[in-house]
Amino acid sequence: AATLKPYLNAVRSSLTAAMCLQNFSSQVIERHNKPEIEVRSSKELLLTPIIISRNEKEKVLIESSVNSIRVSIAVKQADEIEKILCHKFMRFMMLRAENFIILRRTPIQDYDISFLITNFHTEMMLKHKLVDFVIHLLEDTHIDANHFSEINEQFMEDIDKEISEMKLAVNARARICAEEFLKTVN
């Protein structure tokens, strides 16, 4: 839709600015080095959070600090099916948060999925690639009516194909079993 491009551009430039992180040792506990956005021990190290809304239901919350940033996404869920799909999809990813490296195991209150990106991530990965990843996720989870029926059709097609293949496989095995059995009997 017309509002998608400006929404994604606004998120992209806000993320690029908020992701200017650096290594920072804790100033409250010696020898600690923790993401300040999670620990929140010193208020001066936290930046003002910003919310970029496409509409009431779809928004992105960006909370940044000196060495870490939290990005939370609220995805549009117009009806029950979308709610379930979204919940399943997000849960699938969050259960495997370690593999995604920058994913947070639980989302922030009022949001569906959250990322925690620290200076260690921006040191080992390219910053603009991290931003691209988040933007792509926004695009992918953007379910609108047209898109949903496409996904649904594709899904039904795939299911039908799998069921047909399973039927064929079962028949093939049955035939082979019968042949072998008849060989021994004959």
Next chain:
Amino acid sequence: TNLFWLLYADLAFSFETKMPEVCHTVTSPVVCCAFNSDKSQLALCPNNEEVHIYGKKGMAWNLLEVLKEHTEIVNGIDWAAKSDQIVTCSADRNAYVWKRDGKKWKPTLVLLRMNRAATCVKWSPNENKFAVGCGAKLVSICYFEKENDWWVSKHIKKQINSTVLAIDWHPNNILIATGSCDFRCRIFSAYIKEIEAKPAPTTWGSKMNFGACMHEFSNSGGGWVHSVSFSFDGNKVAWVGHDSSISVVDSESNCKMLTIKSRYLPFASCSWISPSSIVTVGHDCIPYLFKIDASGNLVFQEVLDKKEKKEAGNAFRGVSIHRGSKQDCGSFCTFGMDGKIINWDIKTLEQSISGLKIA
């Protein structure tokens, strides 16, 4: 024809070496680095608890030694030009002064008396003291005590409300400028009566007891102050903040503050390269040039890397004078998250960017 090609090859080679010369590349981010006085050796921290010493042989840099004394990331390295001593400080709350011992470097422990990470370190101009910034919201000024053969420290704590991120010394060896996470740039006295004579009055004030806060500056709101730099004569101080700003205070104009809030990503480091020009580097992978113009205003002058493919691949961590001085810089050196140490020659920059004159 053979002679012609030989000549051409020779010219091509010498031209190549004058371009922003990539001195050296390591495979990890360079957190901090320092050159010795004749720029033939380099000490850097490759984002871990080690300090790597490299030596220049022809056009290549060879790893000479790995100094392994710190137990956490090394946040600051400074190489004293005259006394040839290296000081390193780390998140492990320690600092060491390294002296040459034949071909190796030997460390001396410094009693910093800090209970939080050390963030930055700088030798004083006369190299008889060094200042260490700390996450314990203080600055430790260290000097050598001959009787006991160790480095002892005095703490500057007044008014500092958050981690100190940056320090720079005034040329009079007494005053320091600090930048910290409480959005302020401050000027303190680091006068150690045990080792030096009473200082003469300066444009920043005349009463310089140890630890006295001479001035405190904020550019209203501001951001964490990532870097501070005194001008060559010490009369002006410049700092850069996380709000993508650059600010300059001139002590000879009644401490009037000049600020630019730029539209670029935040700057991480800055340095004066002439009496009126400042180069800044940061999260955009390009150095920027600001200057104080004839009417005394701080203005943005130029983007110093206009090529399609930028020299730097990732954010810069620091910039320092390489050849020359803050008064008359011949080249400056940058290092950053892409692991590259790049030497930017002033004359070459002026030739490659039309209309640029760094005065």
